[in-house]
Amino acid sequence: MKAVVTGVLGAFAFALLATTAIAETKLTIATVNNGDMIRMQKLTDDFTTANPDIKLEWVTLEENVLREKVTTDIAAKGGQFDVLTIGTYEVPIWGKKGWLVPLTGIDDQADLIPSIAGALTVDGKLMASPFYAESSMIMYRKDLVAATGMKMPAKPTWDEVKAIADKITNKDKEIYGICLRGKPGWGEGGAVEGALGNSFGARWFDESWKPQFDSPEWKKALTFFVDMMKADGPPGVSTNGYNETMALYLAGKCGMWIDATVSASALTDPKQAKFADQVDYAMAPDTGNGNHGNWLWAWSLAIPAGTQKNDAAQKFVSWATSKHYTELVAAKEGWANVPPGTRTSLYANPEYAKVAFAKPTLDAILSVNSAQPSSQKTPYSGGQYVAIPEFADLGTTVSQIFAAALSGEKTVDQALAESQDAATRVMTKAGYIK
Amino acid sequence: MARKVSTNKKLIITVLAWAIGLLIFFPIFWTILTSFKTEREAILLPPKFFNFEWTTENYGIVQERSDYLRFALNSIYLALGSTFFALLIAIPSAWAMAFAPGKRTKDLLMWMLSTKMMPPVGALIPIYLIFRDFHLLDTRFGIITVLMLLNLPIIIWMLYTYFKEIPGEILEASRMDGASLVKELVYVLTPMALPGIASTLLLNIILAWNEAFWTLALTTKDAAPLTQFIASYSAPEGLFWAKLSAASTMAIAPILVLGWFAQKQLVRGLTFGAVK
Numbered sequence: 001m002k003a004v005v006t007g008v009l010g011a012f013a014f015a016l017l018a019t020t021a022i023a024e025t026k027l028t029i030a031t032v033n034n035g036d037m038i039r040m041q042k043l044t045d046d047f048t049t050a051n052p053d054i055k056l057e058w059v060t061l062e063e064n065v066l067r068e069k070v071t072t073d074i075a076a077k078g079g080q081f082d083v084l085t086i087g088t089y090e091v092p093i094w095g096k097k098g099w100l101v102p103l104t105g106i107d108d109q110a111d112l113i114p115s116i117a118g119a120l121t122v123d124g125k126l127m128a129s130p131f132y133a134e135s136s137m138i139m140y141r142k143d144l145v146a147a148t149g150m151k152m153p154a155k156p157t158w159d160e161v162k163a164i165a166d167k168i169t170n171k172d173k174e175i176y177g178i179c180l181r182g183k184p185g186w187g188e189g190g191a192v193e194g195a196l197g198n199s200f201g202a203r204w205f206d207e208s209w210k211p212q213f214d215s216p217e218w219k220k221a222l223t224f225f226v227d228m229m230k231a232d233g234p235p236g237v238s239t240n241g242y243n244e245t246m247a248l249y250l251a252g253k254c255g256m257w258i259d260a261t262v263s264a265s266a267l268t269d270p271k272q273a274k275f276a277d278q279v280d281y282a283m284a285p286d287t288g289n290g291n292h293g294n295w296l297w298a299w300s301l302a303i304p305a306g307t308q309k310n311d312a313a314q315k316f317v318s319w320a321t322s323k324h325y326t327e328l329v330a331a332k333e334g335w336a337n338v339p340p341g342t343r344t345s346l347y348a349n350p351e352y353a354k355v356a357f358a359k360p361t362l363d364a365i366l367s368v369n370s371a372q373p374s375s376q377k378t379p380y381s382g383g384q385y386v387a388i389p390e391f392a393d394l395g396t397t398v399s400q401i402f403a404a405a406l407s408g409e410k411t412v413d414q415a416l417a418e419s420q421d422a423a424t425r426v427m428t429k430a431g432y433i434k
Numbered sequence: 435m436a437r438k439v440s441t442n443k444k445l446i447i448t449v450l451a452w453a454i455g456l457l458i459f460f461p462i463f464w465t466i467l468t469s470f471k472t473e474r475e476a477i478l479l480p481p482k483f484f485n486f487e488w489t490t491e492n493y494g495i496v497q498e499r500s501d502y503l504r505f506a507l508n509s510i511y512l513a514l515g516s517t518f519f520a521l522l523i524a525i526p527s528a529w530a531m532a533f534a535p536g537k538r539t540k541d542l543l544m545w546m547l548s549t550k551m552m553p554p555v556g557a558l559i560p561i562y563l564i565f566r567d568f569h570l571l572d573t574r575f576g577i578i579t580v581l582m583l584l585n586l587p588i589i590i591w592m593l594y595t596y597f598k599e600i601p602g603e604i605l606e607a608s609r610m611d612g613a614s615l616v617k618e619l620v621y622v623l624t625p626m627a628l629p630g631i632a633s634t635l636l637l638n639i640i641l642a643w644n645e646a647f648w649t650l651a652l653t654t655k656d657a658a659p660l661t662q663f664i665a666s667y668s669a670p671e672g673l674f675w676a677k678l679s680a681a682s683t684m685a686i687a688p689i690l691v692l693g694w695f696a697q698k699q700l701v702r703g704l705t706f707g708a709v710k
Contacts, residue, residue: 253479
């Protein structure tokens with residue numbers, strides 16, 4: 001009898017130990033729905049094979065839904081997620097609030113492109129690791145530009161861009177010289193308008209946080225934008241966002257498109273683009289002041305302070321943003337599908353250098369100065385956005401007003417005056433203006 | 435002559451009704467059509483109606499990327515669960531308001547309805563914190579409770595309207611015959627109000643099925659319904675219309691079928707008491 005009891009207890013103890021040994025840590029990862037992230041989900045076997053005790057569960061959502069959900073959860077310390085996908089706008093704000101855990105053990109941290117790492121660092125600590133990064137550049141159709149008899153400079157000015165756009169535009173044939181976003185939303189038309197403002201030397205606020213929409217720089221920038229889009233843009237610019245504009249370009253209706261560098265992979269894909277073999281690139285335009293207003297954005301992986309699974313989360317973030325992951329994607333899906341813009345070593349790789357948009361992307365990223373986005377001094381960092389919590393609302397409001405100027409509902413002067421009022425109201429209420 | 439005018443009028447009304455019906459149905463039709471296009475054809479301008487290369491690859495991709503069945507089952511649980519509990523509370527409440535009204539019953543009804551006028555986002559943070567503290571985040575029980583409370587005012591209002599149409603004398607007669615309160619509710623009132631209850635039930639199922647704000651905010655994976663499934667196919671960067679259309683078609687299919695078979699009850703219930 002004693003032997004039986006001992007045996008049962010022994011078996012029970014063994015089972016308990018075995019259970020403990022194979023106890024799984026479930027990581028819930030919130031991510032955006034884009035090609036690179038979906039690809040990562042497919043390749044996670046590589047991680048789980050090396051870490052059999054970690055199980056990954058994905059919550060994939062559209063960017064705006066994800067932002068809303070993740071912000072609610074992190075602010076309320078809901079603890080629903082262990083790894084978050086967030087952008088360069090959120091990282092400094094959330095990092096300063098103590099909502100994120102500093103990252104340790106990131107693979108070859110010194111290899112991260114300095115401007116990207118800088119945008120994700122708070123008080124000297126890396127708060128998010130970049131998964132892929134982008135800037136903005138001109139993507140244009142070589143055949144249409146060549147037909148004008150003009151040449152696209154490597155670093156054109158806005159005037160040169162407009163001159164080419166004027167010649168390409170043939171509205172009867174539904175060919176438009178330039179396609180740009182104008183849809184309201186700080187991450188939609190607001191991104192293009194903010195970047196355009198920077199390249200014209202305009203700024204959102206002066207050093208004492210006083211809004212600057214009454215400045216001559218903004219007047220010049222918005223007047224130029226509205227006039228150019230009226231003359232050379234497609235119909236309905238004020239309702240065109242990234243996807244709508246990309247759809248126009250892919251259908252062969254745009255001579256030029258100034259937008260995210262990551263778009264290049266779609267434009268060169270014959271399955272998606274009508275003139276995939278005719279794409280070329282140039283630096284985003286400036287006004288001769290050397291500020292091309294390129295934006296900087298990095299979808300990055302971060303760990304919320306509320307997680308109970310920090311160690312496993314650190315391991316995963318390190319894997320997903322490592323050089324090993326880059327090589328894994330290259331081996332399985334080719335170098336053109338590697339997440340771009342995060343590591344210096346990627347651009348030193350001769351295989352990746354063969355990808356047509358690799359160098360223009362790197363040039364665009366390297367020309368960004370997110371600490372001082374405008375040629376005038378600013379009290380904020382950013383680029384297409386202003387890195388303060390109030391910007392998400394204010395940026396959307398201003399882009400709505402600008403959209404009304406694009407559609408002709410408001411004049412440029414009215415739009416700027418309203419933007420000035422809106423910005424003054426928000427900044428006074430938030431305590432920036434005493 | 436009078437007969438001819440009447441026929442013409444009927445014809446015009448029929449044509450108008452069909453035109454409005456088709457107009458309302460067009461977005462659904464377009465979604466279904468787009469789900470069979472390639473991403474490139476989905477964004478073509480001018481769009482193609484039928485002369486495109488039909489493909490089912492979007493359904494394949496959606497099925498491969500997401501566990502549709504898990505999302506669909508959650509939608510079924512949430513819609514049926516919230517409807518069941520809401521009716522459990524709403525039937526006695528509406529009965530009390532219809533047959534034993536107090537001085538403030540009308541005010542109470544108006545107040546209940548006014549809660550629907552508040553923007554849901556105004557209550558998001560308090561509810562989120564309650565859910566966090568009671569460990570209800572991403573649980574079916576939690577979201578069923580919210581959906582039930584959300585639709586309760588409309589359900590009580592609808593049932594109240596139906597119950598008001600039932601003569602109180604019948605209930606009095608049953609009481610005189612010795613029926614208890616429960617028996618009166620179960621054997622007399624409920625069978626008489628069955629068409630109304632059925633249409634309320636159907637409407638609540640549809641409302642709960644389509645609810646997106648709370649289901650997106652309070653669930654992540656275990657209790658996530660089809661609204662979350664759809665939200666994972668939209669993207670600000672990249673072509674997604676065909677895949678999103680396939681996901682949407684899969685998400686609306688069950689409720690569309692239910693609506694089709696129950697349309698008679700729905701129309702009857704929604705117009706009940708509207709014309710006297």
